[in-house]
Amino acid sequence: MKRLKVFLTFIFLIINNPLFAYSSDPKEFVQELVTDAIEKLSDKNLTNEEKAKFVEKVAIENVDINALGLYTLGELRKSSNESDLIKYQTAFEKYFLKSLTSRLTDYSASRFEVVDSEKKSASYTIVKSIVNPEDSGPNIKIDWRIYTKNPEKPLIRDLIVEGLSLARTQKEEFSSILSSNNNDIKILTKKLEEFVKG
Amino acid sequence: MASKKIIKLLSLFLIISSLSSKIYAAEECFEKASRSIFKFNMFLDDVIIEPIAKGYNKLPKPIKLGTGNFTSNISTLLSIPTSLLQGNFNQFAHSTGSVLVNSTVGIFGFLNPAEKMGFKSSKEDFGQTLGSYGLGEGCYFVLPILGPTTVRDSIGLVVDSYLDPFAHITIREKELFNISGNNLDYYSVKGATAVDFRSDNIINFDSLEKNSLDLYSSFKSFYLQDRSNKIKNSSDDQDDWGNLEN
Numbered sequence: 001m002k003r004l005k006v007f008l009t010f011i012f013l014i015i016n017n018p019l020f021a022y023s024s025d026p027k028e029f030v031q032e033l034v035t036d037a038i039e040k041l042s043d044k045n046l047t048n049e050e051k052a053k054f055v056e057k058v059a060i061e062n063v064d065i066n067a068l069g070l071y072t073l074g075e076l077r078k079s080s081n082e083s084d085l086i087k088y089q090t091a092f093e094k095y096f097l098k099s100l101t102s103r104l105t106d107y108s109a110s111r112f113e114v115v116d117s118e119k120k121s122a123s124y125t126i127v128k129s130i131v132n133p134e135d136s137g138p139n140i141k142i143d144w145r146i147y148t149k150n151p152e153k154p155l156i157r158d159l160i161v162e163g164l165s166l167a168r169t170q171k172e173e174f175s176s177i178l179s180s181n182n183n184d185i186k187i188l189t190k191k192l193e194e195f196v197k198g
Numbered sequence: 199m200a201s202k203k204i205i206k207l208l209s210l211f212l213i214i215s216s217l218s219s220k221i222y223a224a225e226e227c228f229e230k231a232s233r234s235i236f237k238f239n240m241f242l243d244d245v246i247i248e249p250i251a252k253g254y255n256k257l258p259k260p261i262k263l264g265t266g267n268f269t270s271n272i273s274t275l276l277s278i279p280t281s282l283l284q285g286n287f288n289q290f291a292h293s294t295g296s297v298l299v300n301s302t303v304g305i306f307g308f309l310n311p312a313e314k315m316g317f318k319s320s321k322e323d324f325g326q327t328l329g330s331y332g333l334g335e336g337c338y339f340v341l342p343i344l345g346p347t348t349v350r351d352s353i354g355l356v357v358d359s360y361l362d363p364f365a366h367i368t369i370r371e372k373e374l375f376n377i378s379g380n381n382l383d384y385y386s387v388k389g390a391t392a393v394d395f396r397s398d399n400i401i402n403f404d405s406l407e408k409n410s411l412d413l414y415s416s417f418k419s420f421y422l423q424d425r426s427n428k429i430k431n432s433s434d435d436q437d438d439w440g441n442l443e444n
Contacts, residue, residue: 067442099409106405137398143433161402163433169419176415191411 022062026125026146027117029154033062034112034129041105055101063100064147064155065093071157072171076178076185084185091192098196107131123149126160227337227349235340236414242343243396248403251396262397264308269391271300271307273321276362280322283361284330289431292318320431324361325354329429338418346421 069092111132127144145158158167181187281290296319299312336349368384
């Protein structure tokens with residue numbers, strides 16, 4: 001009886017522990033993470049603030065925000081000074097978390113299924129999934145670019161929706177802003193900060 | 199008459215060929231004008247297309263599905279000649295089979311039995327055909343109402359109106375297998391196609407508008423990626439992450 005109590009307490013702690021990590025297998029990692037996200041975001045008992053905090057926590061732990069920030073900056077990451085880069089990365093993280101919360105909330109009323117995965121290299125696995133919107137719209141194919149350099153800790157680097165890379169789109173959006181502003185990283189950082197405040 | 203058209207077409211080929219070696223995908227033909235046209239298109243979307251698409255989404259599912267199948271079947275018609283021009287005989291057989299089955303057994307295309315029979319209909323056009331020949335896209339610009347395009351794709355659009363059997367019997371008012379139509383038929387079907395597409399993407403558009411710092415560039419990026427995937431007939435991810443290691 002005592003053993004059973006200990007076991008049940010252990011299970012309870014694991015399930016409720018906010019630091020409970022997702023699987024290290026890329027396919028299971030995506031399935032667990034998205035199932036968790038859809039469940040939380042469609043929970044009517046949670047406030048918007050609680051939902052936003054959950055998304056932030058999950059994203060910080062499971063998305064390679066640092067690499068994504070550098071990737072979207074393009075070649076400018078090589079020529080910018082460290083101080084500007086730190087300011088940009090800080091603004092980018094806030095921008096990313098805000099837009100991710102908004103995007104995930106938009107798609108939370110959907111059914112989600114991981115259908116396949118393909119190991120591209122030692123560093124990357126593409127996990128293929130299908131999202132079925134609740135409004136009976138057509139199924140959406142989403143591929144997840146998972147960075148697996150550390151096999152114990154997979155990280156999301158990109159979402160490819162119906163063949164369209166969101167990271168690449170973000171990169172090209174930033175590139176357009178930079179090219180019309182003399183490649184000034186400070187202006188891009190300011191625009192990111194304005195988005196977060198707005 | 200026919201020789202004049204061929205000469206015009208060849209001239210266009212030469213122009214694009216010369217452009218393609220100098221102009222890259224990200225380059226703009228006339229960005230300021232394109233951004234203004236983009237704003238105008240977004241205004242039209244806000245006041246006309248989006249409200250219609252939202253209303254359309256409230257229709258019973260079978261009606262939406264039937265309309266989507268009908269417009270998709272008509273769009274597949276263009277894939278028949280363009281697949282042939284690409285030398286893709288497998289795609290040609292699938293497109294032809296799909297149109298024949300859906301137009302007959304599928305009651306003028308409102309049903310899609312061809313899919314259950316294993317026919318994969320694809321959407322090919324002359325712009326993609328030029329791309330499959332290795333022709334670069336030239337510079338990017340935005341057309342009023344029609345939206346994003348490139349030099350190559352806009353020329354493809356003109357050629358499509360000659361290659362597309364549906365355009366042939368409607369806007370060209372010719373007969374094909376004793377079937378003919380008029381301009382109204384053509385624009386009604388194209389309008390329905392646009393509304394059907396927009397209704398499927400209400401959330402995607404809203405989400406993009408809310409989260410973009412530069413919506414014009416986002417649309418441009420999506421358009422160019424989509425065209426590239428369609429030309430390759432694949433959406434395989436291209437690794438351009440370089441050496442961003444942690």
